Amino acid sequence: MKNKMMKKVSGIVGLGTAFLLISACAAADGSDEPLVVYSAGPGGLAESLAEGFTQETGREVDLFQSTTGSVVGRLEAEMDNPAADVVILASWPSGMDLMERELLHTYADAENADLLNEGWNGDNQLFGYSASALGITYNTELIEQAGEDWADYTDEEFNGLVAMPDPSESGSALDFIAGYLSDQGDSGWALFEELVENDLEVAGANRPALDSVINGANGVVLAGVDYMAYSVMEQGEPIDIHYASSGTVVNPRPAMILDSSERKEAAEQFIDYLLSDGAQEIVADDYLLPGRSDIDAHPDRVPFEDINELDIDWEWMMEEQENINERFQESIR
Amino acid sequence: MSETTAIKKDSRFTKVTQWTAAFTLLIIIVIPLIMVIMRSFSIDGTWQLSAPIELIAQSDLGSVYVNSLYLGLLVVLGSTLLALPLAFLMTKTDFKRHKWLDTILIVPFMTPPYIASMGWMLFMQSRGILESVFPSVNLLQRGFFSVYGIAMIMSFNLFPFLYLILKNALLKINSSLEEAGAVHGGSFQYRLKRIIFPLMISPLAMGALLVFVKTISEFGTPATLGRQIGYYVLTTEIYQYTSSWPIDFGRAAAISSVLLVTSMTIWFVQTWINTRYTWQTLGSKSKQTKEYTLGKWRYLVWLYVGGVLLLAIGVPYFSMIATSLMNTRGAGLAWSNFTFRHFQAVLTPGSQGYRGIVTSIQLALAAATLAAVLGTFYALTVVKSKGKIKGFIDSSSLISNTIPAVVVIVGLIFFWNHPNNPFAVYNTSSMVILAYVVLFLPFTVQYVKSSAQQIDNSLYQAARVGGASRWFIFKKITLPLIWPGIIAGWIMTFIISTRELIASLMIRPPGMVTTATYIFGQFEQGNASQGMAMALITVTLTVVVMVAVQRMQKGARRFE
Numbered sequence: 054m055k056n057k058m059m060k061k062v063s064g065i066v067g068l069g070t071a072f073l074l075i076s077a078c079a080a081a082d083g084s085d086e087p088l089v090v091y092s093a094g095p096g097g098l099a100e101s102l103a104e105g106f107t108q109e110t111g112r113e114v115d116l117f118q119s120t121t122g123s124v125v126g127r128l129e130a131e132m133d134n135p136a137a138d139v140v141i142l143a144s145w146p147s148g149m150d151l152m153e154r155e156l157l158h159t160y161a162d163a164e165n166a167d168l169l170n171e172g173w174n175g176d177n178q179l180f181g182y183s184a185s186a187l188g189i190t191y192n193t194e195l196i197e198q199a200g201e202d203w204a205d206y207t208d209e210e211f212n213g214l215v216a217m218p219d220p221s222e223s224g225s226a227l228d229f230i231a232g233y234l235s236d237q238g239d240s241g242w243a244l245f246e247e248l249v250e251n252d253l254e255v256a257g258a259n260r261p262a263l264d265s266v267i268n269g270a271n272g273v274v275l276a277g278v279d280y281m282a283y284s285v286m287e288q289g290e291p292i293d294i295h296y297a298s299s300g301t302v303v304n305p306r307p308a309m310i311l312d313s314s315e316r317k318e319a320a321e322q323f324i325d326y327l328l329s330d331g332a333q334e335i336v337a338d339d340y341l342l343p344g345r346s347d348i349d350a351h352p353d354r355v356p357f358e359d360i361n362e363l364d365i366d367w368e369w370m371m372e373e374q375e376n377i378n379e380r381f382q383e384s385i386r
Numbered sequence: 387m388s389e390t391t392a393i394k395k396d397s398r399f400t401k402v403t404q405w406t407a408a409f410t411l412l413i414i415i416v417i418p419l420i421m422v423i424m425r426s427f428s429i430d431g432t433w434q435l436s437a438p439i440e441l442i443a444q445s446d447l448g449s450v451y452v453n454s455l456y457l458g459l460l461v462v463l464g465s466t467l468l469a470l471p472l473a474f475l476m477t478k479t480d481f482k483r484h485k486w487l488d489t490i491l492i493v494p495f496m497t498p499p500y501i502a503s504m505g506w507m508l509f510m511q512s513r514g515i516l517e518s519v520f521p522s523v524n525l526l527q528r529g530f531f532s533v534y535g536i537a538m539i540m541s542f543n544l545f546p547f548l549y550l551i552l553k554n555a556l557l558k559i560n561s562s563l564e565e566a567g568a569v570h571g572g573s574f575q576y577r578l579k580r581i582i583f584p585l586m587i588s589p590l591a592m593g594a595l596l597v598f599v600k601t602i603s604e605f606g607t608p609a610t611l612g613r614q615i616g617y618y619v620l621t622t623e624i625y626q627y628t629s630s631w632p633i634d635f636g637r638a639a640a641i642s643s644v645l646l647v648t649s650m651t652i653w654f655v656q657t658w659i660n661t662r663y664t665w666q667t668l669g670s671k672s673k674q675t676k677e678y679t680l681g682k683w684r685y686l687v688w689l690y691v692g693g694v695l696l697l698a699i700g701v702p703y704f705s706m707i708a709t710s711l712m713n714t715r716g717a718g719l720a721w722s723n724f725t726f727r728h729f730q731a732v733l734t735p736g737s738q739g740y741r742g743i744v745t746s747i748q749l750a751l752a753a754a755t756l757a758a759v760l761g762t763f764y765a766l767t768v769v770k771s772k773g774k775i776k777g778f779i780d781s782s783s784l785i786s787n788t789i790p791a792v793v794v795i796v797g798l799i800f801f802w803n804h805p806n807n808p809f810a811v812y813n814t815s816s817m818v819i820l821a822y823v824v825l826f827l828p829f830t831v832q833y834v835k836s837s838a839q840q841i842d843n844s845l846y847q848a849a850r851v852g853g854a855s856r857w858f859i860f861k862k863i864t865l866p867l868i869w870p871g872i873i874a875g876w877i878m879t880f881i882i883s884t885r886e887l888i889a890s891l892m893i894r895p896p897g898m899v900t901t902a903t904y905i906f907g908q909f910e911q912g913n914a915s916q917g918m919a920m921a922l923i924t925v926t927l928t929v930v931v932m933v934a935v936q937r938m939q940k941g942a943r944r945f946e
Contacts (some may be wrong), residue, residue, distance in 0.1 A: 117895075221630060221631070254616075268511050
């Protein structure tokens, strides 16, 4: 009798050490659960939006903030146990990929969705609440005469001075490569091959690439997100930015609700919030292009109308992005 | 109660504890690791023995593997060049009276490599701190931003470890051997070549192999400096494939298995050398050792020691402090550019940095306490057990010391994120605590085991004869005697958990920020100055905890 009891007891104790202690802290179920938002950068913006949402609705937000690559990576890793409710990416094709795989929830009644710029609403599943344009950012103390266009940086005078964010980490850099190829066709690869030959440095996400230009390790970063450049210019760093003459990619940043979400109502509220006047102002203050056409961009930046866009096919980019990334990675390793 | 029932009850109790220990270890460590290996043998759900080899041959993993091994060799070389002369100076010459050197060498070893590496990068990059002082250092930069820079940073991190091993070995060389050599007219060089050197081969080989394993397991430096210069190694590739699009768990598992097999092989070689080439003369610590006086050489020695300390501690810390106090980094080192705003930003309650600090302390407290309980339980069970089950509990509770942390983490992800796992632990803070416990369990197990082994059995027998209950014996005999071991394990686990990088990066739930993920995130995407401010706060925290515990122990001793 006693023996059995003891086995039972220590069996429970054993299990307890492994599981009970561990799951003790797991959140309890309830409708007041925080909304789980996975967001690509910029960090400060994602946080202020989450705070603004909490202030407006009283609901807490659990924010996972990283690069587009890590956010999508995390979604894939959690495919069996999805945790996120709302996902915000820095790359439109990456959002389209989620849409194509039928992972997204359709929210037809999103407030102010009709005011979004043309093409920035993807079937009521992707909401381009903001956008970044990809510029040519350079250190004004190192570069006297910045090249007008992408191809100028294959010149000898820029040898060893040019950086680009790593497309496997930075969704926007991948979109630039794919967008450029979509515009130029397969011959567009020549640009990247020549850049690599000219000692192009492929350095981490957007921030490290820009950092390397701020501190002068590199002179110029191609296809870096523009809002980041504007914000360091404001801090007084010796940086300037312009847009390539032949055109660039303006990349709407999609916000989406996952179909697996168990808090869809709150998630829809979050989308409404992102498209509200208040949130759009926050977006503009951080030098991003606001998603709504009726909201003005920051006065210190080049507005959307003045940026020359490449002729791009998002659909094609979405389908090809994985292959393009692979080929690009091979060319640099 | 008759004697036989008491004995029966005893053995029953032992059995139950043994099986409990074995079962829990199976779940928290062994099965996750088995899952990594199994996963690497399957391609799209079908089993193939050749799968890992195919995967490696297919992609460019071969070159990544070579990168890891080459880095390992460089670091072994670098840390030996640093540690060997220092160990000799501190044992065989009159330089050894500078005991403070042993204490100060803890600093580079306890500085997390990712932090040291960020400090170095900020120091060396063009228009970095070095260049703002000495504008013409272009050549140095070229050399630094290469595999040799990575190797240098890691050598400075790991050489104190090798130094300790070599120093202890040198102390154990019986001085009578050397004297015998001297009496028979052997010159200093001759004695070095014929007596000291042969006796040092085994500890040097052991230490070198351990440094090698630690290098190929290390994630922090390759993830910071290595990624910036495009030097990819096995650990960073595993991280890449598990956390960044496009995800490929199969490939991550295959690389993990390669890393696992490599480090296990080296451990076996190391154990083999240890049993084969350990001479009796290395037996015990000898009391008097022959001491050489340095004389005029001491200027050179001071130059050498000063240089090592400057590079191992001075540069990274100076760079961290300078960066954290700079207003804009473009403006360089100047009083007009001085600010405390980065510390303010990190320490403002409610800010991300502040939350990171609080979270890390909470996680570390939980992990250290849980590891102390589990580790003590495993250690005591090992000491009281015999046979195969002892071997199983012993080796599986120490295994995370042997294999790279990133492999353990991949295993934990496979196990706890598995769709059939009924426990909703993945993506909660408990998962992070569990990961810390699994990674750092060996500290407590080792410390407690070595104190428990010293308890003489007669103490227990006396207590049993006196009719003491099992609980009473544990409380009054075992616990007080193993207490220092438990405390040591707790402190170690706490300190390392507060700055742990790879597990925190890979399995933190949404919304969680730890000190390490904050520093890493700031370095990658945000503001390096705030990252460095946080790094300094973390290091200060470590020092405060260590000093506080020392004080407490001293106070307690006085009280007795």
